[in-house]
Amino acid sequence: MKTESTKDKILSRRTFAIISHPDAGKTTLTEQLLLFGGVIRDAGTVKGKKTGKFATSDWMEIEKQRGISVTSSVMQFQYKNRNINILDTPGHQDFSEDTYRTLTAVDSAVMVIDSTKGIEDQTIKLFQVCRKRGIPIFTFMNKLDRIGKDPLELLAELEEVLGIESYPMNWPIGMGKEFLGVYDRFYNRIEQVRVEEKDRYIDLDEEGRAPESAAITQSGLYDKCLEEIELLSEAGNEFSEERILNGELTPVFFGSGLTNFGVQTFLDTYVELAPPPQPRHSTEGEIEPTEEAFSGFIFKIQANMNPAHRDRIAFLRICSGKFERGMNVTVARTGKQVKLSQSTQFMADDRHTVDEAVAGDIIGLYDPGTYQIGDTLIGGGKAQFQYDRLPQFTPELYIKVTAKNVMKQKQFQKGLTQLVQEGAIQLFRSLHLEEYILGAVGQLQFEVFEHRMKGEYNVDITIQPMGSKIARWVEGEVSENLSSSRSLLVRDRYENKAFLFENDFALRWFQEKNPDVKLYNPMEV
Ligand code: G4P
Numbered sequence: 001m002k003t004e005s006t007k008d009k010i011l012s013r014r015t016f017a018i019i020s021h022p023d024a025g026k027t028t029l030t031e032q033l034l035l036f037g038g039v040i041r042d043a044g045t046v047k048g049k050k051t052g053k054f055a056t057s058d059w060m061e062i063e064k065q066r067g068i069s070v071t072s073s074v075m076q077f078q079y080k081n082r083n084i085n086i087l088d089t090p091g092h093q094d095f096s097e098d099t100y101r102t103l104t105a106v107d108s109a110v111m112v113i114d115s116t117k118g119i120e121d122q123t124i125k126l127f128q129v130c131r132k133r134g135i136p137i138f139t140f141m142n143k144l145d146r147i148g149k150d151p152l153e154l155l156a157e158l159e160e161v162l163g164i165e166s167y168p169m170n171w172p173i174g175m176g177k178e179f180l181g182v183y184d185r186f187y188n189r190i191e192q193v194r195v196e197e198k199d200r201y202i203d204l205d206e207e208g209r210a211p212e213s214a215a216i217t218q219s220g221l222y223d224k225c226l227e228e229i230e231l232l233s234e235a236g237n238e239f240s241e242e243r244i245l246n247g248e249l250t251p252v253f254f255g256s257g258l259t260n261f262g263v264q265t266f267l268d269t270y271v272e273l274a275p276p277p278q279p280r281h282s283t284e285g286e287i288e289p290t291e292e293a294f295s296g297f298i299f300k301i302q303a304n305m306n307p308a309h310r311d312r313i314a315f316l317r318i319c320s321g322k323f324e325r326g327m328n329v330t331v332a333r334t335g336k337q338v339k340l341s342q343s344t345q346f347m348a349d350d351r352h353t354v355d356e357a358v359a360g361d362i363i364g365l366y367d368p369g370t371y372q373i374g375d376t377l378i379g380g381g382k383a384q385f386q387y388d389r390l391p392q393f394t395p396e397l398y399i400k401v402t403a404k405n406v407m408k409q410k411q412f413q414k415g416l417t418q419l420v421q422e423g424a425i426q427l428f429r430s431l432h433l434e435e436y437i438l439g440a441v442g443q444l445q446f447e448v449f450e451h452r453m454k455g456e457y458n459v460d461i462t463i464q465p466m467g468s469k470i471a472r473w474v475e476g477e478v479s480e481n482l483s484s485s486r487s488l489l490v491r492d493r494y495e496n497k498a499f500l501f502e503n504d505f506a507l508r509w510f511q512e513k514n515p516d517v518k519l520y521n522p523m524e525v
Contacts, residue, residue, distance in 0.1 A: 006322045006358055007290050011276045013360025015085040015317075017102055019127065020112035021120035022091045025142040028257035029112055030075070030086060036267055037077025037084065073300075073315065074362045082271045085362055091122060095442035096424045098300050100393045101373065103129045105299040105317035105362065108136040108274045111250070112257075115141045115148035115175075119161045127162050128523070132391070134247045135278075138270055139166065145256040147176035152228065155236075158250065165237045165249045169269060170262070171229055172254045174221040181216070182254055182262060183225050185239075186269055190216060193261055245275055277360035280319045282376070284385035287320050289359035294321035294329065294379030297387045298371045301422045303452070312422070313344065314367040314375075319387065321379060323357045332376040332383035342366035373423040392522040395426050395439025398466040398500060399446055402436065408459045415457035420493060425449055428490040428498070431480055437490055437500070439471065469500040470507050475518035482514060 004012075020026040075086045087106055089099045103109065109130045113119060130137055141154055148154075151172055158166045170182035170191070181192040190202040190210055202210045208229065209217075216222050243249035251273065255262020277289035280297075287295060300315040326341050343354050344364035357363050365371070374390040376383065403412035416436065420427045424445045428437040440446060446463065453459045469488075474497040483489035486502040487510050499519065501507040511519065 006292075009083070009322075010289050010359045012081060012083050013085065013277050013358065014082050014108070014271060014274045015087070015106050015277065015360050015362070016108045016110055016274065017087040017089050017106045018110045018112055019089055019103070019123060019130065020091070021114070021117075021122040024112045024114040024117070024120070024123070025257040026089075026091070026112050029110075029140060029142065029263065030088075032257055032260050032263040033084075033086065033267060034075060034077060036264060037079050039075065039077040073302075073364075076361075079267060080271055083360075084271070085360065087362065089126065095122065096445050097393045097395075097426075097441050098302075098424060099126070100129050100441070101299045101390060101423070103135075104133065104390055105297075105315075106135065107276070107278050107360070108138065110138045110140060110270070112140045112142050113154070115143050115151075115154060115254070116146050118149050118154060119157050124161065127164075129391075131162075131164070131247065136244050136247050136273075136275060137164065137250045138266075138274070139250045139252040140257075140262075140266060141252060141254045142257050144172050144175050144179050144254050144261070145259050151254065152231075155252065158252070164247075165243075166252050167237050167239050167244075167249055168232060168252045168254070170254055170265070171225055171232070173216070173219070173225045178221060179256075179261075180219060180221055182265075183229055184265065185229070187265070190214075191262065191265060192216065193259075241273065244273060277319070280387055282385040282387045287385070287387075289320050291320040294323055294327065294377075295319050295385075295387075296323075296377050297390075298365075298373055298375045298377070299390065301367060301371060301373055303422065303456075312367040312369070313364040314371040316363050316365055316377060318357055318359045318361050318363065320359050322359075323354075323361070323363060325353070325355045327379060328381065329377045329379050330381060330383040331370065332378060332386040333372065335383065336370065337381060338370055338377075340365060369418075372421055393441060394471050394521055394523050395441055396468050396470075397441075397443060397446070398428075398437055398439050398469050400435050400437055400464040400466060401449075402462050402464075404460040404462050411457045411459045412453070412461070415453045415459055419449055419452060427493045428500075431483055431489045431491065431497075437466070439469075439500075466500075469502065470504060471498050471500055472507065472519035472521055473498040475520060478517055482510075482517070 018026045018030060073088050077084050087102050089102050103126065111123060111127060113123065155166050155168065158164055169186045170184040172182055173180040179193055181190055184191055188204045190204065192200050202214050204210055237249060240249055244251055253262060253266045255266060257263060279286040279288050296316045296318040298314045298316055302313050325343050326339060328337055328339050330337050354363055376386040403409060416427065419425065424440065426439045428439060429435065430437060438446065450461055450463060453461050478497055480489060486506040488500045490498055490500055492498055501510065
């Protein structure tokens, strides 16, 4: 048997994240994909692990929750000669900067939309991060087994709310109880619901019609579908693989994760159209994934589930070459050499030691405190380049923190510094009072912070909630006199100044009064 070259292995990788608003059906779809990949045997394996409601004050529960995010962070399976890596983007209470950063480590994204609800908040935020990277975005309109929004309206939302053009790969014939199937424009066939595999597909003729002998043609829903297909052909966007790969056009699939309808067709098309590992920009220009030298970057650091061990797991996206366990690498930021002897890969609910991995893959590295988020690792004894810094994300929720016991200042500082380095929370200091202010994308991060300060650093903290704020960084210098309770001037941990505005109104009012102060949102730069 011919052995696969490293290059072949790299080109077989498809690494993506599923983005969605909570409850749109991400877990259900992931599970179906894993079933097709043969990684799990029963539906419910991934889903059953969702702890659902948990008492946020219960540290063990949070640990459990976080543990789950560790083990299910990356799911790998093989399908049709492709090696697929799905990266989890935690939602619900676990939504954090990590969720955003995960999107810097993928080559494409699958956006799941609940067709009964349309485009929701969290989807918009995650979409924008993908959009900025220009990665291809595949859309799965879910829950067609329920009566949802009109499909044309859903397409209009994609364009109006997200500003992305779309190309429906298939089109629903009815919905809810009367969902008969989809008209597949890509494979030129009709795929029917609740029909055995051998009869499920009806091939269409050159004009895109089903043979009249097919029962489905008797339905008014079929006629309606044909009318809409005609409309799409005349007024809709043209299919363009190039535009899909540039992230300008999203292919849209209608289906139902729960009843497993349309998922396999989606997967088949996805593996055809989705890109292999892409080059990544560095201080030395673009680095091709097929370059021989090993390189990668850390996009996430997660503390060990067991508080008795302070070690952490750093998640590395391999960007070029091949990883072999035991190899020596250099951390570009520090020049420090490290032997990578403890490495993990994740498989649904399991993790195991990984001996070999290639560009496109994600591995977990044991981290005794060596790495920081955004670090570049390069094979051998010298680091010739660094990958671009990871984007900064704008926190939305803020708290003030102090140590309850002033004698514990030293541990307080230490814990604060280390936990901020992990990147789930951002640290600010108010200019006059030098208060410690923490900002996060999701509320859970504060609770995790409080518990870890106590559990790992033995420091009780006092939290004073500040609520949600709009943070805008300042370009250049700014007078400290402009700081007020509604527009609080703070410094981030890199000493850059930013204002925390009470609300949108306060932001606009400030801009009107101070047109010379240049403000920016790092997520929009
Ligand atoms: P998430 O990971 O995006 O948060 O969503 P998840 O898959 O957990 O799905 C959220 C809810 O939507 C679940 O119902 C799930 O069964 C349901 N769902 C997912 N896909 C479909 C679909 O295609 N059709 C329909 N009708 N429902 C779907 P739940 O009641 O919250 O959970 P459960 O009690 O069923 O487990």
